[in-house]
Amino acid sequence: MHKYKEKAFTAITYTASLFTIMVLFALIYGLFREGLPLFNKVSLTEFIFGIGWYPTNAEPEFGAWTFIIGSFCVTIGALIIGIPLGLGSAIFISEIAGNRLKEIVKPVIELLAGIPSVVYGLFGMSTIAPLIRNWLNLDTGLNIFTASVILGLMIVPIIASMSEDALTNVPKSIREAALALGSTKMECIFRVIIPAAQRGIIGSILLGLGRAIGETMVVLMVAGGSAQIPKSIFDSVRPLTSTIAAEMGETVIGGLHYQSLYALAILLFVLTFAINLITEFFIAKRDKK
Amino acid sequence: MVNNILSTENLNLWFGRNYVLKNVNLNVADKNITAVIGPSGCGKSTLLRCFNRMNDLIPETHIEGKVKLLDDDIYTSKMDVTEIRSRIGMVFQKPNPFPKSIYKNVAYGLQIQGKYCKDEINERVEQALKAAWLWEEVKDRLHSPAMALSGGQQQRLCIARALANRPEVLLLDEPTSALDPQSTAKIEELCLELQKSVCILIVTHNIAQAGRISNYTAFMYLGELVEFGHTEKVFTVPQDKRTESYLTGVFG
Numbered sequence: 001m002h003k004y005k006e007k008a009f010t011a012i013t014y015t016a017s018l019f020t021i022m023v024l025f026a027l028i029y030g031l032f033r034e035g036l037p038l039f040n041k042v043s044l045t046e047f048i049f050g051i052g053w054y055p056t057n058a059e060p061e062f063g064a065w066t067f068i069i070g071s072f073c074v075t076i077g078a079l080i081i082g083i084p085l086g087l088g089s090a091i092f093i094s095e096i097a098g099n100r101l102k103e104i105v106k107p108v109i110e111l112l113a114g115i116p117s118v119v120y121g122l123f124g125m126s127t128i129a130p131l132i133r134n135w136l137n138l139d140t141g142l143n144i145f146t147a148s149v150i151l152g153l154m155i156v157p158i159i160a161s162m163s164e165d166a167l168t169n170v171p172k173s174i175r176e177a178a179l180a181l182g183s184t185k186m187e188c189i190f191r192v193i194i195p196a197a198q199r200g201i202i203g204s205i206l207l208g209l210g211r212a213i214g215e216t217m218v219v220l221m222v223a224g225g226s227a228q229i230p231k232s233i234f235d236s237v238r239p240l241t242s243t244i245a246a247e248m249g250e251t252v253i254g255g256l257h258y259q260s261l262y263a264l265a266i267l268l269f270v271l272t273f274a275i276n277l278i279t280e281f282f283i284a285k286r287d288k289k
Numbered sequence: 290m291v292n293n294i295l296s297t298e299n300l301n302l303w304f305g306r307n308y309v310l311k312n313v314n315l316n317v318a319d320k321n322i323t324a325v326i327g328p329s330g331c332g333k334s335t336l337l338r339c340f341n342r343m344n345d346l347i348p349e350t351h352i353e354g355k356v357k358l359l360d361d362d363i364y365t366s367k368m369d370v371t372e373i374r375s376r377i378g379m380v381f382q383k384p385n386p387f388p389k390s391i392y393k394n395v396a397y398g399l400q401i402q403g404k405y406c407k408d409e410i411n412e413r414v415e416q417a418l419k420a421a422w423l424w425e426e427v428k429d430r431l432h433s434p435a436m437a438l439s440g441g442q443q444q445r446l447c448i449a450r451a452l453a454n455r456p457e458v459l460l461l462d463e464p465t466s467a468l469d470p471q472s473t474a475k476i477e478e479l480c481l482e483l484q485k486s487v488c489i490l491i492v493t494h495n496i497a498q499a500g501r502i503s504n505y506t507a508f509m510y511l512g513e514l515v516e517f518g519h520t521e522k523v524f525t526v527p528q529d530k531r532t533e534s535y536l537t538g539v540f541g
């Protein structure tokens with residue numbers, strides 16, 4: 001009886017994991033099945049580097065370049081905001097704060113990760129966007145800057161908590177060695193501890209990057225949504241994710257427009273998949289040491 | 290009159306409520322090897338760490354009494370801790386090279402001081418590696434990772450790293466306890482060579498090691514400095530019963 005239970009348990013967990021993996025493959029299969037046919041009519045270069053996106057015109061155009069640029073801008077912006085805040089918090093928590101302060105600050109930052117993205121979006125729309133519009137006298141506060149700020153705040157907990165783990169994992173013996181050679185605390189942090197933790201730190205940044213590229217709700221709400229090549233950080237953009245979410249409802253299943261949105265999804269998938277692979281590489285290498 | 294480079298006067302130390310060092314008076318002579326022996330937990334490592342203020346890192350440490358490097362009381366507030374630590378090198382129980390190249394490990398102490406040019410650093414790195422008997426083994430791969438070296442080599446690298454600062458004192462905290470007998474022998478020989486130019490204070494678990502390399506031996510027991518004197522004397526005619534019992538293996 002006991003043995004039987006054991007076997008059943010193994011079978012159940014095995015099936016569960018197998019099912020999860022199958023879902024992934026089904027997803028990838030579906031993505032490519034729906035999206036690839038677009039490339040019978042539109043060349044890959046035209047799709048990636050084309051500037052016009054007029055999927056419903058009599059002579060439709062499917063140029064995703066403005067969306068790629070849009071995604072790129074808000075993601076880089078998010079990193080510019082998120083990396084200093086995240087790394088700064090990580091260094092503070094792991095190296096500077098005393099134990100009691102650490103026990104307060106760490107969970108609070110991690111709490112940020114649990115806030116639904118639509119709440120971040122609302123905050124951006126109702127607070128940051130009007131502030132920036134009035135302050136700089138713009139037509140709209142929904143632009144790259146606002147989206148970057150909100151996305152940046154969203155990835156802070158990811159970068160902070162993973163980097164903090166990486167820093168905390170640097171052995172005490174190495175810290176002692178650095179201090180015993182006459183380092184100040186700051187020299188010890190910047191010249192020894194951070195370099196020793198760099199793989200984990202880079203991994204955390206890449207994870208944040210992946211999150212920022214894939215985030216949809218926030219950019220849909222605060223990036224403005226105009227498909228254009230931006231000239232300043234206060235221009236509106238339309239990232240890949242917003243385009244898919246905004247237009248999917250208007251398409252005919254199996255139609256060219258429908259296929260083109262799937263093609264955007266493939267692009268997004270390939271991007272995030274590549275980032276995850278690289279992240280994995282960084283984190284795995286670190287653990288081996 | 291022997292020239293004392295390190296000394297303590299009525300040194301008492303507590304970790305929180307734990308009374309760890311009890312009224313220790315020790316004088317360490319320059320250009321000699323002084324060994325501190327005693328059973329685990331007797332406070333010998335803590336005593337060693339008083340000299341470069343590494344105990345400062347432990348919260349709730351409370352120290353009374355004086356610790357002197359030559360004539361400087363190192364626990365007065367006007368002393369710069371980083372300066373003290375660059376004058377007193379330390380090597381730890383387990384080899385702890387930085388996850389950097391061999392060169393960068395040795396150059397680190399000089400680089401943070403920021404007062405040496407590149408050529409000077411290169412020269413001093415070479416000297417330090419030679420002094421630690423590592424140069425011949427690593428001169429062709431100075432820029433490969435230090436972690437790839439063997440345990441014994443890593444420990445000699447740590448010694449080189451400490452020597453690069455040209456310290457007045459070298460503190461060794463059970464430097465061979467994580468090494469194989471061959472590497473241990475090499476480090477002991479190295480100590481005998483180094484004592485000609487630098488004062489060595491070594492904490493060891495290994496009574497025989499203290500006998501082999503030290504000129505002076507201090508025996509500590511339960512936080513007290515029980516006996517201190519010429520190694521030969523301490524080993525052959527110990528004055529205190531506890532020293533005798535420890536040396537003959539009654540406890541330890």
